[in-house]
Amino acid sequence: MAGNTSLVDFELVQQSDEQIFTVQVLVMIFLCINLLLITTFFQKQCFYATTRYILFAVSLLSDSLLLFLSDILLLLANYNVVIQVWLCVIICVVTLVYTTVTPVTLTAMTLERYVAVCMPLRHGELCSSRNNVNIVLFIHALSSVPCIVILSTIFGSASLKFYTQFQLCAVEFLFIYLWQQHLRSAISQFYFLIMLITVVISYVKIMKVAKAASGEDKQSSRKGLRTVALHGFQLLLCLIQLWCSFIEAALLQIDVVVFYHVRYFNYILFYLVPKFLSPLIYGLRDEVFFHALKKYVSFGLYKGNNIG
Template identity: 60%
Template sequence: MALNNSVIGGQLAINNINNQVIIVQLLILMFLCINLLLITTFFMKDIFYTTMRYILFAIALLSDSLFLLITNVLLILSYFSFTIQVWLCVIIYIVLSVYTFVTPVTLTAMTLERYVAICVPLRHAELCRTQRALHFILIIHGLSSVPCIVILSIFFASAITSFYTQSRICAVEMFIFHRWQSHMRTASI
């Protein structure tokens, strides 16, 4: 049964969006609770925070939780058309850009740790010490920040100073001034 009244049709669309946002919020809350439970379990036993594979797993959980939390805040701000200043959006973009790549690179580091454990078992204790986990974490974050540095370098070269004090809805499209920047962003992802 089709309705010709646009007000009723518009109201139905708003209700669907509201229901979708509520469902998304419930799912995000569920995922954050599961991650919090796993992170709490990580700190309960010494074996977890003294073994490199568990430390890397905890880093992946923390980065996923931070990414999920910040993107959820941006979803809510965008849904309600709430504007923020561009400089704050740049900071949010830096964090999200880095943490977009932290989890895949961390999973790669976890794979390398398992490779060492299986293929070089006599040197595993030496190569995968707890102190080296900090070095791995710094390397992971350093490698993950490379695409962010490239995109932001181009953005900073293209944006005028007054642009940073404007209020806008925070979206990645605001960092793109030229068509080739969009292609560069696509290539770096």
């Protein structure tokens, strides 16, 4: 198995204490900011009754959980802590699902803006409080499909004894055959292609509405256009993360030392930084959410915009 043959070499490589400390500081900053944004979300009833804020909260929770688990895996790998494969499978299931939840949620947020701008008369019906739970459930169901397919190939090719073995935990180490990595790549690229097409089509249609609109409608359309552009940028960052995993999987077969250092570099630049910036940017650029955040941070002293 690819994972077992790489394990001995993998144990020879460790990041420096300074590198690990840097990651922990970044992770703590990100989680604290996310906790602040999530707490602000629950401060106002208008937030958890509005679809776009609910989807924003879903993305925050998804990124926080994913970052926490990935940091745990990073620490386990760096200090050569092995765990049983069955436990690793559970961790990887959650990781795989929520790796997909974030871009799917961004796509759903794009569609919500598309409906708000291009189909304003149906926005209240499609994005009602009754449908919000269904939307969140559908996002998670759709995000679980790639994980189910990948896991079915692992369960079908591994014996029961495999799950009682001890090894370092990473999704790549669970693949027994190379075609399983190719299947994961194909499914991920298909998902991202569909999501990218959805964002581009929504952007084009909103742009047409923005050109034809006037007055307040034109201002609202332009704001929706900027929001969709931001979601497209965030989706692009998710796509870069996807390519990183493919490059790392190839490097693992060639040189485990290079694999380890490239993975650390990718983790900082394409994983931590985007997850640090994108929720903060989205939370600050929304006027209603920004005023609520300022009021919460100032312990109620800020009276700028009394909402909800």
